[in-house]
Amino acid sequence: MDYRKKETTVVVSQKEISAGIFDLRVRTQAAAYCVPGQFAGIFPPSDSRMLMRPISICEANAESGEIRFVYRVAGEGTKLISALKEGDTAELLSVLGNGFPLDAAEGKKVAVMGGGIGIPPMLYTAKKLAGKTAETEIYLGYRNNDTFLASEFTPYGTVNVVSEDGSTAYKGNVLDALKERGFKPEVIFACGPMPMLRAIKRYAEEAGCIAYISLEERMACGVGACLGCVAKTVNKDEHSHVNNTRVCTEGPVFDSREVEI
Ligand SMILES: Cc1cc2nc3c(=O)[nH]c(=O)nc-3n(C[C@H](O)[C@H](O)[C@H](O)COP(=O)(O)OP(=O)(O)OC[C@H]3O[C@@H](n4cnc5c(N)ncnc54)[C@H](O)[C@@H]3O)c2cc1C
Ligand code: FES
Known part of the structure; x- marks a missing residue:
């Protein structure tokens, strides 16, 4: 079942837990079905319609319906996300990726x-x-x-x-x-x-x-469409016949024997 969807979530809290490291909690239905190793695309709140920034799920609580993200401010996108406050809305593309087996x-x-x-x-x-x-x-x-x-x-x-x-x-x-x-x-x-x-x-x-x-490749679409996140594989893909895989959809978790890194 494909659970990927764009949704408007509500920020439960956000605090800086260490220099430049933020702990963001949002309320989302995805808390009920996400698994470890999956991630969400968080859209920076901006008028210039920036691409989503992929951030891993740090914790999820099905009862409270909350997902927690812990991230470092690396550039403009994460800086904008770090300004979100309790009660704000946050646009998410979630949940993405395969997760750990x-x-x-x-x-x-x-x-x-x-x-x-x-x-x-x-x-x-x-x-x-x-x-x-x-x-x-x-x-x-x-x-x-x-x-x-x-x-x-x-x-x-x-x-x-x-x-x-x-x-x-x-x-x-x-x-x-x-x-x-x-x-x-x-x-x-x-x-x-x-x-x-x-x-x-x-x-x-x-x-x-x-x-x-x-693998934490740079990403654009997050849904397998742009090929912006390909990693090299040991074996050829049976459909495309190339030694490539999309980290956002086939990953981000791989058996290390399958990828050339
Ligand atoms: C599947 C996945 C899960 C991730 N989970 C987390 C997480 O839980 N916490 C967290 O802090 N970060 C995580 N990241 C990295 C995070 O997505 C980037 O730091 C973020 O997109 C940077 O956006 P920006 O606009 O702030 O910075 P930009 O201006 O886009 O970049 C700032 C700097 O960070 C570097 N950078 C950007 N994206 C990446 C990337 N994917 N990998 C390595 N370097 C990058 C750039 O080269 C540049 O030097 C994850 C990335 C992926 C692909
Ligand atoms: S980010 Fe577009 S295909 Fe993976």
Whole structure:
């Protein structure tokens, strides 16, 4: 069933939870059916009809009908979104993308990994994995000790906070911490910057585990029409016969063995 639609939602709240990082909650029917790893296109409130900005679902609550987004102000679009206040309306194209295949984690040792602004979707993922896995270790990578969201992961597994400058428990990147702890996951779920995802793809190939990675390509339409978000695939698409896939519709989550990154 295709749930993608443009809707006018109401802003429940918005606050800056860390320097330049905003926590936006909106009321939408999509809260009842979205899954971790999916995202919404948020239209910046502007007279110049800007394109939607893709932002991952950080949490969804079917009872209250709220979806939460946590995002960094990167440029003009997110700056405009950050000005939304309680009671304002927000135009959303939702929900988009495929989401993480949570069933693959059933009874398995799982690593949930997030880096920087790839951390928000991993909160919803970790929450939905709770009780399904044999063991969950969570690895969160930051630049420094500005560890936004980290404390919220505690109920869902062993949380390991890593920073580039060594100001947290582990220094380096998420894979450095995983190796230091000697944890051997059977399945990895990850979102973060491309160098982190490349390293996870390599690690999974060497270690013989499965990694599902969420790619954050630049996007325009969000619904598969503009081909603005293609990523290279290992195999040819059976319809188009090219080694391409659209991240907005076939992704953003891929089995790392399927994509060339
Ligand atoms: C599926 C998906 C989920 C995302 N989820 C989140 C999220 O949960 N939180 C969050 O903070 N951001 C997320 N992003 C990134 C977010 O969409 C961009 O930061 C945003 O669109 C930038 O818009 P802007 O107008 O503010 O900045 P622009 O002026 O468009 O760009 C500002 C800077 O950000 C860079 N940039 C823009 N888009 C991207 C992108 N997709 N990936 C990497 N760099 C980009 C540009 O190259 C430029 O340097 C996600 C992106 C995708 C594709
Ligand atoms: S953003 Fe247009 S096809 Fe993906």
